[in-house]
Amino acid sequence: DADVTQTPRNRITKTGKRIMLECSQTKGHDRMYWYRQDPGLGLRLIYYSFDVKDINKGEISDGYSVSRQAQAKFSLSLESAIPNQTALYFCATSGPEALTDTQYFGPGTRLTVL
């Protein structure tokens, strides 16, 4: 089984709809991240969490919210989806390698907002 899983893998929705993307991990890591990938822009940080009670905004948090339900689960919500949120979304985790912070990525969720 994969260490970092994301559901759904693909989603098509309409403008104005609320949508939630879920991430689960079995690596036992405390730190979890949400990124979005757009062609030619690489990955950009949306939100990150260092533990259940610690949630922080990244560079592009507007229009998104997150919930850390447990150490292993970190969800990303789009309260009212808009077309420019069409992207590939990745969850990542990192653990107690304190000096290196190697991040491990899920397979991604491809979101299309019509």
Added chain:
Amino acid sequence: AQSVAQPEDQVNVAEGNPLTVKCTYSVSGNPYLFWYVQYPNRGLQFLLKYITGDNLVKGSYGFEAEFNKSQTSFHLKKPSALVSDSALYFCAVRDNTGRRALTFGSGTRLQVQP
């Protein structure tokens, strides 16, 4: 703020030839540098990292990277390319603020021709 530049959108190389994918970075403090690879419809896979020590870092699948502090570069290399190496490659630098998130370059598509 930290940044990463990957000056080539695409690199083409013949199978069996050496390959180089370029990356330059900017960060305050000690650089922690990473290379990730993304195969079609897959998440990002960790290839290698530089923390400190030897400037030549060896990673997965025969890849290595050369850290050059004076040129602020961290180029990815492989002595003999395989067709299966064709993928999207991302260079990243860890920020040295409390976030410890990764800042990614825009990615370089490597195409290895048979």
